[in-house]
Amino acid sequence: MTTAPAAPAEQGIAVAPDATDDDVRAIPLRRPWRWIGAAVVLLFAAGFLTSVLTNPNIDFAAIGQFLVDPRIFDGVVLTLVITLIAMIVSTLLAIVIAAMRLSSNPVLSSVAWCYVWAFRGTPLLVQIVLWGYLGLLYEQLTIGIPFTDIVFWQIDTNVLITAMVAGLLALTLNQAAYSSEIVRAGMLSVDEGQREAAFSLGMSPLYTFRRVLLPQAMRVIIPPMGNETISMLKNTSLLSVIAVLEIYTQATVISSQNLKQVELLIVASLWYLLMTSILSIPQYYLERRFGRGSSRTLPPTPWQRLRATFTTRRAVEPAPETKAVSAV
Structure with missing residues (x-):
């Protein structure tokens, strides 16, 4: 005679309570x-998109042709080159200016403050035009001993400061003023105790800056610097006033020949959207x-979100029904 197996509760195994109608x-x-x-927003968006796609005044064939x-393409390449050079040089210059602002030397701090004040207080378009017309202020650029007639090197200003160089100088010097404030804010965001703890462990100032301060400051610096890079890419269009052949200038030159102003503006906008x-x-x-x-769990990447969505959908799909097979 066989005995029935003991109940789970008798074996010391915890059993979840049965669900009842009293559960909340x-x-x-x-x-x-x-x-x-959401429906109203989608309705307005669909109406706007329909009005654009069905507009008889837009030549979509010309857009596809000039795209x-x-x-x-030459304008796109030049735009990217200008953006890259201007951001690299301005970032290096911004680090120097930020260090001068944080310096205890009143002369260095005052000079850095005046630099930021001047370049942030005047429009970028005005600065571009001033650099383009630098030859009207100084016909010759010379290097020598001040207040004497001794000259070591001399060159015509218009030969040295071309339209491309003038545009790069304007964009770089203007961006350095904004980027220096971003770098300074990032350095000030790091607690002073971090530096003191690193010094107490025998770390050198350079090693402390590179391994302790900079990684923490980058969390504050990266987001606004990324936005400044995108702004720099779009600000290159202002160089059209001094005839630098970036993408907007190229689109303007082409539209002046075939009178497709709207179509070429759409082409330039599409390329800017792609690059940004x-x-x-x-x-x-x-x-x-x-x-x-800064957080215990990092936000998922777009690929991780997409993979999690498909995994969740696959998990909630009902399993195929299986037919019971009776043993003979």
Whole structure:
């Protein structure tokens, strides 16, 4: 005679209580106005998109033709080159200016403050034009001993300061003023105790800056610097006033020949949208990397979100029904 196996409770195994009608079930709050607002926004967006796509005054064939025009490609390459050079040089200059602002030397601090005050207080377009017309102020650029007739080197200003050089100088010096404040804010965001703790461990000032202060400051510096990079990319269009052949100038030159102003503006806008979208990708991953110490869990990447969505959908799919097979 066999005995029935002991119940789980008799074996010391905890058993979850059975669900009853007395259990509290959370019902999500209904938000009808949220869906109504979304429907209104989608309606307006669809109406605007339809009005653009069905507009007879827009030549979409011309947009597709000039979107891949070699002259537009040349403008895109020059725009990216100007942006890259200006951001690298301005960032290096911004570090120097920020260090001068944080210095205890009153002369260095005052000079840095005056630099930031001057370049942030005047419009970028005015600075570009002034650099373009530098030859009207100084016909010759010389290097020698002041207050004497001794000259070691001399060159015509218009030969040295071309339109491209003038544009780079204007963009770089203007951006350095803004970037220096971003760097200074990042350095001030690090607690002073971090520096003191590093020095107490015998770390050198350079090693402390590179391994302790800078990684923490980058969490504050990266987001605004990424925005400044995107702004720099778009500000290159202002160089059209001194005839630098970036993408906007190229589009303007082409439209003056075929009178397709709107179509060429759309072409330039599409290229700007593409370039800014590409620049946003490294900014996102840099922010994610340097934000590791600020939160316990990092936000998922777009690829991780997409993979989690498909995994969740696959998990909630009902399993195929299986037919019971009776043993003979």
